[in-house]
Amino acid sequence: xxxxxxxxxxxxxxxxxxxxxxxxxxxxxxxxxxxxxxxxxxxxxxxxxxxxxxxxxxxxxxxxxxxxxxxxxxxxxxxxxxxxxxxxxxxxxxxxxxxxxxxxxxxxxxxxxxxxxxxxxxxxxxxxxxxxxxxxxxxxxxxxxxxxxxxxxxxxxxxxxxxxxxxxxxxxxxxxxxxxxxxxxxxxxxxxxxxxxxxxxxxxxxxxxxxxxxxxxxxxxxxxxxxxxxxxxxxxxxxxxxxxxxxxxxxxxxxxxxxxxxxxxxxxxxxxxxxxxxxxxxxxxxxxxxxxxxxxxxxxxxxxxxxxxxxxxxxxxxxxxxxxxxxxxxxxxxxxxxxxxxxxxxxxxxxxxxxxxxxxxxxxxxxxxxxxxxxxxxxxxxxxxxxxxxxxxxxxxxxxxxxxxxxxxxxxxxxxxxxxxxxxxxxxxxxxxxxxxxxxxxxxxxxx
Numbered sequence: 001x002x003x004x005x006x007x008x009x010x011x012x013x014x015x016x017x018x019x020x021x022x023x024x025x026x027x028x029x030x031x032x033x034x035x036x037x038x039x040x041x042x043x044x045x046x047x048x049x050x051x052x053x054x055x056x057x058x059x060x061x062x063x064x065x066x067x068x069x070x071x072x073x074x075x076x077x078x079x080x081x082x083x084x085x086x087x088x089x090x091x092x093x094x095x096x097x098x099x100x101x102x103x104x105x106x107x108x109x110x111x112x113x114x115x116x117x118x119x120x121x122x123x124x125x126x127x128x129x130x131x132x133x134x135x136x137x138x139x140x141x142x143x144x145x146x147x148x149x150x151x152x153x154x155x156x157x158x159x160x161x162x163x164x165x166x167x168x169x170x171x172x173x174x175x176x177x178x179x180x181x182x183x184x185x186x187x188x189x190x191x192x193x194x195x196x197x198x199x200x201x202x203x204x205x206x207x208x209x210x211x212x213x214x215x216x217x218x219x220x221x222x223x224x225x226x227x228x229x230x231x232x233x234x235x236x237x238x239x240x241x242x243x244x245x246x247x248x249x250x251x252x253x254x255x256x257x258x259x260x261x262x263x264x265x266x267x268x269x270x271x272x273x274x275x276x277x278x279x280x281x282x283x284x285x286x287x288x289x290x291x292x293x294x295x296x297x298x299x300x301x302x303x304x305x306x307x308x309x310x311x312x313x314x315x316x317x318x319x320x321x322x323x324x325x326x327x328x329x330x331x332x333x334x335x336x337x338x339x340x341x342x343x344x345x346x347x348x349x350x351x352x353x354x355x356x357x358x359x360x361x362x363x364x365x366x367x368x369x370x371x372x373x374x375x376x377x378x379x380x381x382x383x384x385x386x387x388x389x390x391x392x393x394x395x396x397x398x399x400x401x402x403x404x405x406x407x408x409x410x411x412x413x414x415x416x417x418x419x420x421x422x423x424x425x426x427x428x429x430x431x432x433x434x435x436x437x438x439x440x441x442x443x444x445x446x447x448x
Contacts, residue, residue, distance in 0.1 A: 057244035063231040064168045065189040070220050071161055072193025076311050079287045080201040080304035084210050089147045097411030102151045104404030106158020111397015114166045115259045115390045123237035126163045131225040133160025138218035144211035162400055166393025171237055173380045173388055183373040184322050191315030195308050202304030262390045267382050274436040275399035278371055280406030281429045286310050287407045289361055292422050297354045306358045313365025321370050330374045331442050341367040342430045349423030382441055
């Protein structure tokens with residue numbers, strides 16, 4: 001039988017309890033434990049220390065959630081403003097879609113640079129750098145400058161979002177306590193931002209100073225910069241995780257650079273391609289549904305609120321369906337959501353009802369909502385922990401590129417065959433998502 005002796009040393013000067021345990025019968029004991037001067041020590045936090053770490057952890061999480069709100073706000077802005085941009089800049093669908101092309105270039109550049117810069121700058125500095133990129137972009141967009149400057153601002157904003165999205169998702173993916181719930185809530189906040197933005201953008205779209213909507217975005221971005229600096233203080237991810245009592249990431253033994261290791265992982269590219277198509281579906285639907293409803297269903301000035309309904313559904317789905325994800329299993333349930341979403345999208349395509357289309361689009365948002373956090377959780381299961389932030393950065397960067405690539409394709413098709421091409425394109429993309437998810441492995445390969 002094991003015996004234990006506990007001694008408490010000078011309570012006024014020490015904050016830990018030293019536990020000395022002797023296990024003479026344990027076969028797993030190290031041989032040094034039998035020596036009289038070998039002592040096994042475990043430092044246990046006092047209740048005050050544990051409470052302080054929990055509070056700091058909540059503060060870290062809330063700060064990252066504010067960024068996610070801003071990311072959702074940014075992505076929900078374009079839909080209601082596209083018709084106004086076409087009028088102001090005398091641009092057809094293809095020309096106005098250049099905002100997505102520049103954003104795509106910015107996202108991919110930021111995703112690539114993130115892998116290289118993470119070991120050099122670290123979590124805190126890259127988050128601040130990304131936020132400052134957003135401040136710069138919104139400062140250029142708010143005055144309603146000429147179209148070339150306007151689209152370049154989208155590229156700068158894309159770089160900033162790529163940095164922050166990679167670092168924030170990588171940070172939350174490192175949580176060991178309730179990771180699925182925290183990731184789902186984290187991305188639900190994104191949906192909340194995307195829900196609120198069209199409500200505001202729709203109002204600005206019909207006033208003379210329409211570009212002043214970006215002053216609102218600028219204010220949110222400035223707050224984001226201040227919060228990130230005060231909370232994380234330019235520290236590395238491991239330093240911030242240690243402050244809240246979370247363990248640091250594992251270390252790999254490869255002699256190759258992090259960039260090479262990430263880019264040679266097959267699973268990274270499968271997940272990145274899935275996220276590219278998924279986010280493309282999400283942003284294409286949220287960005288072009290307003291134009292579709294106005295032209296194909298006779299919607300008026302309030303059509304912009306349908307975009308809010310979609311992103312509102314996205315938010316609800318990430319929270320309300322969390323229990324379904326756990327009950328069915330995250331990998332299996334994604335197939336079910338995708339099939340139902342395709343059915344609803346066919347209804348939007350074939351049923352000429354303004355109200356019916358609005359309800360169906362909102363329900364599609366509910367079903368698409370859980371998919372992104374499911375993929376982020378699955379990434380932490382099948383990818384090497386020591387490369388997780390870089391991998392998630394690459395995956396998220398591809399996802400952000402999806403917000404640009406597929407909306408641009410939609411705009412180009414709309415210019416040639418009409419906006420009616422939106423629904424068959426979305427059905428095809430959702431079907432491709434199912435194929436890609438079937439290829440993604442369900443568990444970590446044994447060689448990793």
